[in-house]
Amino acid sequence: xxxTTQPPSMDCAEGRAANLPCNHSTISGxxxxxxxRQIHSQGPQYIIHGLKNNETNEMASLIITEDRKSSTxxxxxxxxxxxxxxxxxxxxxxxxxxxxxxxxxxxxx
Amino acid sequence: GAxxxxxxxxxxxxxxTSVKIECRSLDFQATTMFWYRQFPKQSLMLMATSNEGSKAxxxxxxxxxxxxxxxxxxxLSTLTVTSAHPEDSSFYICSARDPHSAHYEQYxxxxxxxxxx
Numbered sequence: 001x002x003x004t005t006q007p008p009s010m011d012c013a014e015g016r017a018a019n020l021p022c023n024h025s026t027i028s029g030x031x032x033x034x035x036x037r038q039i040h041s042q043g044p045q046y047i048i049h050g051l052k053n054n055e056t057n058e059m060a061s062l063i064i065t066e067d068r069k070s071s072t073x074x075x076x077x078x079x080x081x082x083x084x085x086x087x088x089x090x091x092x093x094x095x096x097x098x099x100x101x102x103x104x105x106x107x108x109x
Numbered sequence: 110g111a112x113x114x115x116x117x118x119x120x121x122x123x124x125x126t127s128v129k130i131e132c133r134s135l136d137f138q139a140t141t142m143f144w145y146r147q148f149p150k151q152s153l154m155l156m157a158t159s160n161e162g163s164k165a166x167x168x169x170x171x172x173x174x175x176x177x178x179x180x181x182x183x184x185l186s187t188l189t190v191t192s193a194h195p196e197d198s199s200f201y202i203c204s205a206r207d208p209h210s211a212h213y214e215q216y217x218x219x220x221x222x223x224x225x226x
Contacts, residue, residue, distance in 0.1 A: 032212055043113075043202050043217035044153070087152070095206075095213040096143065099153040 002100035003027065003090040009104045012082075018075040020103050022088030025069040031091065033064060035073045037084040038102070044087065047073065078107045111137050113205050115218035122193055122225055129189045130221045132203030138183035139205035143215060144176075147200040159186045193225040 005023045012018040024033060032051050036044040048055055048062045050071070055062045061074040075082055087102040112135040122128050132142055140161045145153040157178050158166045165178035175197075177189040186205075190197055200222050204215035 034214060036217075038153075041200070041220070041222070043115075043204075043219045046214050046216060049212060049214055091213060094158070096155060096158060097153075097204075097215060098155060099145075101152050 002098045003092070004033075004088045004100050006086070006088055006100060006103045008101060009106070011106050011108055012075075012078045014080060014107050014109050015077055018078040018082065018105060018107070020073040020075075020086050020088075020105065021070065022073070023070045024088070024090045027068050027090050029068075033062070033071050034089045034091070034097070035060070035062065035086065036089065037082075037086045039084045047086075078105075080107050080109065083107045111135075111205070111207050111216040113203065113216045113218040115201075115203055115221050117221060118219060119222040120224070122223070124194055124225055125192055127189055127191045128193055128223060129187055130201055130203075130223075132186045132188070132205070132218055134184045134205040134207075134216075137205075137207045137209065139186075140183060140208050141206045142180060142186040143204045143206075144178060144186075144188050145202045145204070147202060147220075153202060156188075190223065193223070195225045198223055198225045 032049050034049040035047040038044045050062045064071045085102040085104050089097050114133045116131045142159040144156045147153045156171045159178050159180040161180045167173045180186040200220050202220040204217040
């Protein structure tokens with residue numbers, strides 16, 4: 001079963017920052033949080049992952065709370081091409097991914 | 110990032126026939142690959158974990174005799190849907206883990222859409 005919960009949908013205005021929250025209250029000390037997105041009828045695309053420090057790459061930033069029970073993915077300047085379903089994943093002990101329902105992000109012109 | 114391909118991208122087959130889907134890691138050797146299934150408007154569901162040179166580990170409720178997985182090389186895993194029926198119509202997605210990565214991110218293929226008529 002998925003170890004994360006996310007809001008089912010969000011809207012964001014084009015050019016604005018999109019902040020996507022994720023709860024992972026049962027995460028243990030050495031488990032990473034991974035973020036992927038899936039554009040319609042494609043395979044999921046890796047975005048970013050982190051353990052406890054905030055992370056940033058060319059796609060997004062990941063903010064993890066100090067207690068590690070939640071995180072937020074930030075797309076700093078959302079474009080129409082960022083419309084997708086975003087998944088936050090904490091793997092199980094076998095490092096397998098169990099996907100939750102994700103957040104369907106719609107970027108509005 | 111690492112690239113994973115799948116073939117075919119879509120396939121239509123008749124009920125009762127078998128279909129093979131290939132998953133390849135193009136620029137790295139993957140000791141572990143995963144197979145997922147996704148029904149319309151639903152999330153990805155893990156079907157099995159495929160380890161090179163050994164038997165696949167299937168998730169509960171997934172019939173191993175119906176969904177045959179072979180991971181014969183470090184760059185290729187195949188999923189064969191045997192005696193396919195219309196209820197097997199779905200989007201099948203594979204992923205691979207780069208063993209040289211310090212962490213456990215998976216790289217996903219583009220998916221294969223199977224339609225059983």
